[in-house]
Amino acid sequence: MRRSSFPPYLVVGQGQLLGFPEADESPLTVEALAAALTDDFAIEFGPPSVVHGADLDTFDRRLGAAGFSLHHLSDPAGQQLVLIPPGAHAPLTMPVTNAHWPALVTALPAGAVRDELAPLVTIRALMVLDERDHRIRHGELRNEDQKILARLQLIEQAADAPAWLSVNPLRGYGGDTRRAVRLLTAAGFPPIRPVQVALTRNDTGVRQVRIERSAPAITLLVAAWSEHLAVMRANLPGVLDDVDTEFLHDFRVALRRTRSILKLGRAALPKDVSDRWEPDLKWLGDLTTPVRDLDVYELGLPEMAGWLKAAGPADLQTFAVQLRRHRSAARRTLVRGLRSARFRNVLSGWADVLADLAGPPPGQASGLTVGELANRSIGRAYRRVVRGGADIDQGTPAEALHSLRKRCKELRYALELFAPISDRAARKRVVADLKDLQDVLGRFQDADVQKQTLYRFAEQMREAHAPTKALLAMGELVSHLDADQQRARGEFDRAFARFSRPAGRTRIRLLRVGR
Amino acid sequence: MKVLAMYNIKGGVGKTTTAVNLAYLAAREGQRTLLWDLDPQAAATFLFRVRPRVKGGSRALLTRGRPLAAALKETDFEGLDLLPADFSYRNMDLELDDTKKRTRKLGQLISTLSGDYDMVFLDCPPSISLVSENVMRASDLLVVPLIPATLSLRTLDQLTGFVADAGGNQPQVKAFFSMADRRKRLHRQVIATLSADHPHVARTIVPALSIIEQMAERRAPVPAFAPRSRAAICYEQLWAEIRPT
Ligand SMILES: Nc1ncnc2c1ncn2[C@@H]1O[C@H](COP(=O)(O)OP(=O)(O)O)[C@@H](O)[C@H]1O
Ligand SMILES: [Mg+2]
Numbered sequence: 001m002r003r004s005s006f007p008p009y010l011v012v013g014q015g016q017l018l019g020f021p022e023a024d025e026s027p028l029t030v031e032a033l034a035a036a037l038t039d040d041f042a043i044e045f046g047p048p049s050v051v052h053g054a055d056l057d058t059f060d061r062r063l064g065a066a067g068f069s070l071h072h073l074s075d076p077a078g079q080q081l082v083l084i085p086p087g088a089h090a091p092l093t094m095p096v097t098n099a100h101w102p103a104l105v106t107a108l109p110a111g112a113v114r115d116e117l118a119p120l121v122t123i124r125a126l127m128v129l130d131e132r133d134h135r136i137r138h139g140e141l142r143n144e145d146q147k148i149l150a151r152l153q154l155i156e157q158a159a160d161a162p163a164w165l166s167v168n169p170l171r172g173y174g175g176d177t178r179r180a181v182r183l184l185t186a187a188g189f190p191p192i193r194p195v196q197v198a199l200t201r202n203d204t205g206v207r208q209v210r211i212e213r214s215a216p217a218i219t220l221l222v223a224a225w226s227e228h229l230a231v232m233r234a235n236l237p238g239v240l241d242d243v244d245t246e247f248l249h250d251f252r253v254a255l256r257r258t259r260s261i262l263k264l265g266r267a268a269l270p271k272d273v274s275d276r277w278e279p280d281l282k283w284l285g286d287l288t289t290p291v292r293d294l295d296v297y298e299l300g301l302p303e304m305a306g307w308l309k310a311a312g313p314a315d316l317q318t319f320a321v322q323l324r325r326h327r328s329a330a331r332r333t334l335v336r337g338l339r340s341a342r343f344r345n346v347l348s349g350w351a352d353v354l355a356d357l358a359g360p361p362p363g364q365a366s367g368l369t370v371g372e373l374a375n376r377s378i379g380r381a382y383r384r385v386v387r388g389g390a391d392i393d394q395g396t397p398a399e400a401l402h403s404l405r406k407r408c409k410e411l412r413y414a415l416e417l418f419a420p421i422s423d424r425a426a427r428k429r430v431v432a433d434l435k436d437l438q439d440v441l442g443r444f445q446d447a448d449v450q451k452q453t454l455y456r457f458a459e460q461m462r463e464a465h466a467p468t469k470a471l472l473a474m475g476e477l478v479s480h481l482d483a484d485q486q487r488a489r490g491e492f493d494r495a496f497a498r499f500s501r502p503a504g505r506t507r508i509r510l511l512r513v514g515r
Numbered sequence: 516m517k518v519l520a521m522y523n524i525k526g527g528v529g530k531t532t533t534a535v536n537l538a539y540l541a542a543r544e545g546q547r548t549l550l551w552d553l554d555p556q557a558a559a560t561f562l563f564r565v566r567p568r569v570k571g572g573s574r575a576l577l578t579r580g581r582p583l584a585a586a587l588k589e590t591d592f593e594g595l596d597l598l599p600a601d602f603s604y605r606n607m608d609l610e611l612d613d614t615k616k617r618t619r620k621l622g623q624l625i626s627t628l629s630g631d632y633d634m635v636f637l638d639c640p641p642s643i644s645l646v647s648e649n650v651m652r653a654s655d656l657l658v659v660p661l662i663p664a665t666l667s668l669r670t671l672d673q674l675t676g677f678v679a680d681a682g683g684n685q686p687q688v689k690a691f692f693s694m695a696d697r698r699k700r701l702h703r704q705v706i707a708t709l710s711a712d713h714p715h716v717a718r719t720i721v722p723a724l725s726i727i728e729q730m731a732e733r734r735a736p737v738p739a740f741a742p743r744s745r746a747a748i749c750y751e752q753l754w755a756e757i758r759p760t
Contacts, residue, residue, distance in 0.1 A: 145564045145566075145734075146564060146734075147563075147564035147565060147591065148591045170588075170589035170591075171587055171588065171589035171596060172586075172587050172588035172589055173588070173589070
């Protein structure tokens, strides 16, 4: 049985849809249809026209996940966007001219389609995930008086794919049309239910690995690394083309996870692997940092504008322009780096290492099992957090909190890495407490770093003779950040106490021993 | 929603022809348009290739509460629907007489469709009757085709008097010369005397043209099958002049 999913966007705005998949033995042609009907009916078709259909979604399939599908249709008469909501809701359409993909939702013309898309898509770009041409012939079903009973569309995809006939009765002619449909059904063209074109799902999230505690630890490490390498590779084109900010973000998250596994897995790895690869991966991390930092500021601008009390949003204009300029420069460096031989070598070399580690013989790798490595790593990471936190009191300098944040991240990655073999409930509770602590430390450090960065920006602005108002607005931002930092500092003791309480310790023990 | 009735006590003056062509033009400019063929002879229904049949007849619509929407037929032209005539419409006067609001029943029925249409055209049978009284009450505009003849003025005066007497909602009245023949001296004379500055007479004149007679064979509005013909242009002018805003 051939696949016969009917693309519903092709009959948008018209009434009832009846479709006919091509019967396997007899092709669905104008002649075959005419032969199936009696003298009471006549059909006529015009010349074929080509409609190009492109399926759109964000890279991480936000529309698909919410049950929507979005299509860009173009034919010689014009172009439109068709948004099909979940359930039986009517599709929304919007005429477009010169649409170029990928595009941010803010680049679309205002209207109901954009209003519906904006909260789903947010900062991610819409891009073409799949496209195809349809040949469409418009026609009519008529009665003996030559009155039109229904409008017809004969829809063909590629030469060898099935064709469909869509039948849209005119108001008041449902009964007559049904008689004709019965004749067609009897001739071997049964109605089909319209099925939405399924966008091919290409999951970019981290997949959960299935593994036993007794399996060699290296198996788990390689599986996780391969997953992260795939994410980096998948996001790379979007980073290079600057499609939206999240490609770089996701790339960096995968890279950071890769590096933390290198650290966590050290005991289970052949000696030289960690030492050989850490510098290269750090280089890659450092290469991507400046653009990401500037992205964070740019994405944060609307929120920062809300912080201003004396100054107005317009006073941030100079800052915004400066950010844009810095970002362009940083992107040039980033792109140069990502197109360099060194980058290519790092990526392919790393892929080779994964292939080597995956295949037999296991080389000089230690015989550690997943369970043993989990016990070591989780225990060690947990103790480091507790010890680091206990050392902090009112007088401790900010650096100590920053380094504690790093330790928290390591623990978090360890919990993530060994999730496949750990007790779900216990892990969830530990992660919840850890998240709170990370949140406090994150706010503390981000505010600290941003204060210093804004200060540097302001200095550059002053040298470039920026308006006084622009500088004063920067001052307000710094003051807001300072208040944020103080607040986070004030919340630290409670968050840490919650994390390090005896119940947390018990759960960590549970995680180490396993189910 | 605006309601326009093609009205004249006489038959054969061009009411149906006007209703079909103007309704087509209204739909073509994007108005959601309905044409109700009230004449049991069903000429407008025929011109749109629709069968002159309404389930349950006029009785079902007038006295049994069958919704008008159930009897609607989409024509071959986008945005233009037809409420067909039925032979039973010849008894409409009697049925209206049986209803509670005997002079306002048609208007009530039409207003049930007010969310669905921008323009409603009524093609009326030639008579003075309870149906015409209902039409007066229901309409915003009476479009009156006149054949230029000695009695044209009298016909128009009778009509405006009738409208004034009808009470309640008073539609505007706009007459125009239909089937005018410049070769006939009488036509030229009547047009000259009547149309000079009569407030109820449109400037546009629709001459007698053979392509208009062809509508019966083509079973379609003139602007649909002969968009560049003089007849099509005349109806476009007439529509531009009288269309309610
Ligand atoms: N301007 C015209 N030129 C020629 N023939 C016309 C014209 N207007 C109407 N006719 C013809 O006159 C006849 C009567 O017209 P019709 O619109 O049916 O009148 P009514 O509805 O008032 O009875 C029809 O055969 C029609 O084709
Ligand atoms: Mg008539």
